Structures are given as C-alpha cells and as structure tokens.
Amino acid sequence: MFQSARLKLTAWYLLIIMLVSVAFSYAFYRESTFEIQRVIDRIHYIQSQSNALQLPPPPEADTTLDQLETVKTRLLIALVIINGTIFIFAGGAGYFLAGRTLKPIQQMVDEQNQFVSDASHELRTPIATLRAEMEATLLEKYLGDKEARELIGSNLEELGKLQDLANNLLQLAHVHKKDIIYSDSVALQDVIQTAYKKIAPMAKKKHITFSRALVSGKIKGDKNSLVEVFINLFDNAIKYSPEKTAVTVAAITKKRSVTILVTDEGVGIMPFDLPHIFDRFYRADKSRTQDGHGLGLSIAKKIIQAHGGSIAADSIFHKGTTFTITFPLVD
Numbered sequence: 001m002f003q004s005a006r007l008k009l010t011a012w013y014l015l016i017i018m019l020v021s022v023a024f025s026y027a028f029y030r031e032s033t034f035e036i037q038r039v040i041d042r043i044h045y046i047q048s049q050s051n052a053l054q055l056p057p058p059p060e061a062d063t064t065l066d067q068l069e070t071v072k073t074r075l076l077i078a079l080v081i082i083n084g085t086i087f088i089f090a091g092g093a094g095y096f097l098a099g100r101t102l103k104p105i106q107q108m109v110d111e112q113n114q115f116v117s118d119a120s121h122e123l124r125t126p127i128a129t130l131r132a133e134m135e136a137t138l139l140e141k142y143l144g145d146k147e148a149r150e151l152i153g154s155n156l157e158e159l160g161k162l163q164d165l166a167n168n169l170l171q172l173a174h175v176h177k178k179d180i181i182y183s184d185s186v187a188l189q190d191v192i193q194t195a196y197k198k199i200a201p202m203a204k205k206k207h208i209t210f211s212r213a214l215v216s217g218k219i220k221g222d223k224n225s226l227v228e229v230f231i232n233l234f235d236n237a238i239k240y241s242p243e244k245t246a247v248t249v250a251a252i253t254k255k256r257s258v259t260i261l262v263t264d265e266g267v268g269i270m271p272f273d274l275p276h277i278f279d280r281f282y283r284a285d286k287s288r289t290q291d292g293h294g295l296g297l298s299i300a301k302k303i304i305q306a307h308g309g310s311i312a313a314d315s316i317f318h319k320g321t322t323f324t325i326t327f328p329l330v331d
Contacts, residue, residue: 013094126158185218195230215251217329221307232296241266263322269315
C-alpha cells in the first residue's frame, strides 16, 4: 500500500517539477531565439530583395544563416538534455522525498496495527477462558450451588482482567494526547507519599522495607496521574523482589530539575529485555506476569513525558533494578 502511495506521490512531485521546468525552458527558448529569428528574417529579406533586383547577395549571408540555424538547433538540444537530466534527478529526489513524507504515516499505521494485534491477543485469553468454562458447565447434567458459585467467581475474575485491560487502554489513549496542558503545581513529596500509602500493605506482607528520601520541589502536572506512575514503579519493585529486601527512593535536586531513583533488590531484567520494557504489551518474563498486560510501564512513560520528564531503567540480572525519573521543576 505504501509503495503504491509512494509511487503516486513521486509522480505528482515529478509532474509539478517538469511542468515548471518545461514552461521555464519554453520561455527561455522563445526569448533567446527571438533576436536570432529577427536576424534570420532580415537575411531572408535581403536575399529576396537581391534576387528581385538581380543583385548578388552578400557573400557571408549563407554562412551567417547556417550559423544562426545551428545556434537555434543546439540551444533546443541543450534544453532537451537539461530537461531530461532534471526528469531523472527529480524522479530520484521525488521518490526519496515521498518516502520521507510517508514514513511518519507508515510508522503510525504500523504502530496502530501492532496495537490492535496486541490488544486482540490480550483480549482473546480471558474471553476464551470465559467461553470454555461456560461451555463446559452447559455439558453438566446437574449444576449444584457450589459449582455455580465457582463458575461465577471464575467468570468475575476474568471479567476483572478485561476491565483492567479496558481501563489501561483508555488511560494509554488519554496520555497519548498532545494538547494536554497542566496548570496545577504538584509537590513530588506528596505524590510519592500518597503512592507509598497505597502499596504499603503489599510491602509489609512481603516484609520489604521502603527507604524514602525527601523529594523537594514542585512540577506542573496532574497529581493523580503522577501517583499512578509511582504506584506502578513501587508495585513492580515489590512484586519482583524477594521477601525481606529493600526498596530505596532517592532524589537528586538541581536548579531546574529533580531526578528520582527507585531501586529494588529484585530479580532484575535481562539485558535483551531492557530496551523493550516500556513498549506496550511487552512482558519480559511471561511466567512472572500472568496477572498483568504489559501496559504499566508504557503508561508510566507516557505520563512522565506528558509532564516534560523522562524515565530510564538500569538493571543487573539477579541483583536489582533502578528506574531513574527526571522532571523539570517549577520556577
């Protein structure tokens, strides 16, 4: 599809360039040969008058006439060659520019197709589970109260997964908007404290200690979205860390920015997975993330970027992972 569009766009580029080139060449040829043609017409007039008066024509008349005709012919040939060269060069340049013009569109369509494919894959599993359980239950001749409750409970669990996926997809679509303008000043210390309170029971259950440094400074943004970012980071740190380990939240404050480091002592991330952990639906270890959809870090990155910040990850397998988040501070 894009190859066909690229060829069509190249043809339009080429048509416009050649129309301009041919029109310019025609005007140039007319202006250049106008005086030459006047001289040729003058020589023809002198020759005709000489013949009428039976006088010998000037001896250099025929030579001059041949030279002028040769100049016209050479000028025409030169213009044809120039336009042919422009045609070849413009064709190549137009093909290149058409590719550059369509590349963002192609990337967007490829990304959209990949998104639809990934989302369909994520939806297929809970839907297939729901269908299989219901079909298996329909084959039973007698369905007791216990079996019915188990079926409803299992179905509700799968529906919960579908609801979580739908909410994540809606949130991801929201943070993709480019026209979000934040006007509220948010204290990062409040953001981190709020996020910690929400995951504290999970940390206590695994006997994981949290060491939180004071994070000074305010940024322009939405507090709820920022809280979701740190909940996701803290949740991952707890989920992939052994019991009785530690999670450290450190901060480096500069004049115009603040950098927050979230470090755990967990299983870490393999080097070949590290560049992809912020990709949508990417899960580094499928066996450890059956309850997730691989959207958390992607959403977190989009939210951080929407606030003018950046996020990066550094990890040593079986040693731990550090997420580094940088935000611009409010003046």
